[in-house]
Amino acid sequence: MPRKKIKLEHSVEYLSILDEKGKPDKDLDPKIDKDTLLRMHRTMLLSRRFDEYQLRWQKQGRIGTFAPAKGQEASQIGSIAAVEDDDWMVPSFRETSVALWRGTPMSGLLLFNAGYNEGGEIPEGQNDLPISIPVASQITEAVGIAYAMKMQKKDRLVVSYFGDGATSEGDFHEALNFSQVFNTPNIFICQNNQWAISVPREQQTESRTLAQKALAYGMPGIQVDGNDPLAVYTATREAAERARKGDGPTLIECVTYRLSVHTTADDPGKYRDEEEEEKWEERDPIPRFQQYLKDRRILRKKDIDALEKEIDDEVKSAWDEVEEQIESLDDPLVMFDHLFEERPAYLEEQRQTMKQYREDNDG
Numbered sequence: 001m002p003r004k005k006i007k008l009e010h011s012v013e014y015l016s017i018l019d020e021k022g023k024p025d026k027d028l029d030p031k032i033d034k035d036t037l038l039r040m041h042r043t044m045l046l047s048r049r050f051d052e053y054q055l056r057w058q059k060q061g062r063i064g065t066f067a068p069a070k071g072q073e074a075s076q077i078g079s080i081a082a083v084e085d086d087d088w089m090v091p092s093f094r095e096t097s098v099a100l101w102r103g104t105p106m107s108g109l110l111l112f113n114a115g116y117n118e119g120g121e122i123p124e125g126q127n128d129l130p131i132s133i134p135v136a137s138q139i140t141e142a143v144g145i146a147y148a149m150k151m152q153k154k155d156r157l158v159v160s161y162f163g164d165g166a167t168s169e170g171d172f173h174e175a176l177n178f179s180q181v182f183n184t185p186n187i188f189i190c191q192n193n194q195w196a197i198s199v200p201r202e203q204q205t206e207s208r209t210l211a212q213k214a215l216a217y218g219m220p221g222i223q224v225d226g227n228d229p230l231a232v233y234t235a236t237r238e239a240a241e242r243a244r245k246g247d248g249p250t251l252i253e254c255v256t257y258r259l260s261v262h263t264t265a266d267d268p269g270k271y272r273d274e275e276e277e278e279k280w281e282e283r284d285p286i287p288r289f290q291q292y293l294k295d296r297r298i299l300r301k302k303d304i305d306a307l308e309k310e311i312d313d314e315v316k317s318a319w320d321e322v323e324e325q326i327e328s329l330d331d332p333l334v335m336f337d338h339l340f341e342e343r344p345a346y347l348e349e350q351r352q353t354m355k356q357y358r359e360d361n362d363g
C-alpha cells in the first residue's frame with residue numbers, strides 16, 4: 001500500500017472593485033441602476049446615523065444594550081441589495097443596515113433594544129427571521145429554511161449573516177456541510193470584522209482566509225473587500241444566480257472592520273489600539289461609496305446635506321413613535337413568563353432585580 005499525495009487544487013478568489021479613494025475598476029463595475037445605488041447609499045447612511053442616536057439613547061438609559069453595525073454597512077447593504085425582496089434573510093445580532101433595507105421600522109428595533117417583545121416582531125410578509133443572539137445558531141436555521149424552499153420547489157434563496165467568530169462554532173460547520181450535501185439555495189455572508197468581542201482574527205483560526213473553510217465541504221468560497229459595496233454586491237449576485245439555478249450554496253467572506261464597540265457593554269480601548277482603528281477609519285465604506293456616486297454624478301454634495309437633514313428628522317421621529325406605542329405594550333417583565341411552566345429560582349431572582357430596577361428608575 002503506497003503512501004502518495006492526493007493533490008487538491010483549490011484556491012479562493014478575492015474581489016475588490018472600488019479602490020480606497022472610491023475609484024472603480026471599470027471592467028468589474030456591476031453597473032447597478034441609479035435608483036438602487038441611491039437606495040443603497042441612503043440605507044447605509046441611515047444605519048450609521050441610527051447607530052449614533054442609539055448609542056446616545058443607550059447612555060441615557062432609554063434603551064438597553066445593542067450591537068452597532070458601524071463600519072459594516074457595505075457588507076450588509078451590498079449583499080442584501082443583491083437578492084430579491086421575497087428571498088429569506090436570517091440575521092445574527094448586528095444587521096441593522098439589513099433590517100432597515102428589508103423594511104423593519106426603526107421604532108421596532110428601538111423597542112426590541114428597550115426590552116419589549118413586540119419590537120422583535122417581523123412585519124407581515126417580510127421573510128426574515130428575528131435577531132439571533134447565540135453565536136452561529138442561526139446558520140443551521142438558514143439551511144433548514146433553504147432545504148424547505150427546495151423541497152417545496154419555491155424559487156427562493158436564503159441569505160444568512162454571521163461573524164468571523166461564528167466560524168469557530170460547530171453549528172457553522174454542520175450547516176455548511178448539510179447545505180452542500182443537500183445542495184440547498186443558501187448564501188452565507190461572513191462579516192469578518194476582525195474581532196469577536198476581544199478575540200482578534202489572528203487568534204480565531206490559523207486558516208489564511210475564512211472563505212477557504214467552504215472548500216472542505218466542496219463549496220465555493222470567495223473573499224471580498226467588505227467595505228466595498230460593489231464587490232459585495234457582485235459576489236452575492238453571482239452566488240444568487242448559482243443558487244437559483246440549483247447549483248447550491250456559496251460562502252462569502254466580507255473583510256471589514258467593526259468601527260464601534262462590540263456592544264454597549266464593551267470597551268474596545270481595553271484590547272485594541274487606536275492606530276488600528278484609525279487605519280480602518282480611512283477605509284470607511286460610506287465616504288468611499290459617496291465619492292463613487294459623486295464621480296458618476298449620481299449624488300452631489302448638496303444632496304448629501306439634504307439627506308443628512310432628512311435622516312436626522314426620520315431617526316428622531318422613530319423615538320416619538322416609540323413613546324406613542326410604549327404605553328400600550330406589555331411590561332418587558334413578560335420576557336420571563338414564557339420559557340418555563342415553573343420559573344427556576346435563578347430566573348425569579350433576575351426578574352425581581354429587573355422589577356426593582358424599573359421601579360427605582362420610573363420604568
Ligand SMILES: Cc1ncc(C[n+]2csc(CCOP(=O)(O)OP(=O)(O)O)c2C)c(N)n1
Nearest residue numbers: 094133134135163164165166193195196197
Ligand atoms: C453560543 C454563544 N457563545 C458566546 C456568546 C457571547 N458572544 C456574543 S457575541 C460574541 C462574539 C461574536 O463574534 P463574531 O462572530 O465575530 O461576531 P461580531 O460580534 O464580531 O459581529 C460572543 C462570544 C454567544 N452570544 N453565544
Ligand SMILES: [Mg+2]
Nearest residue numbers: 163164195196
Ligand atoms: Mg467579528
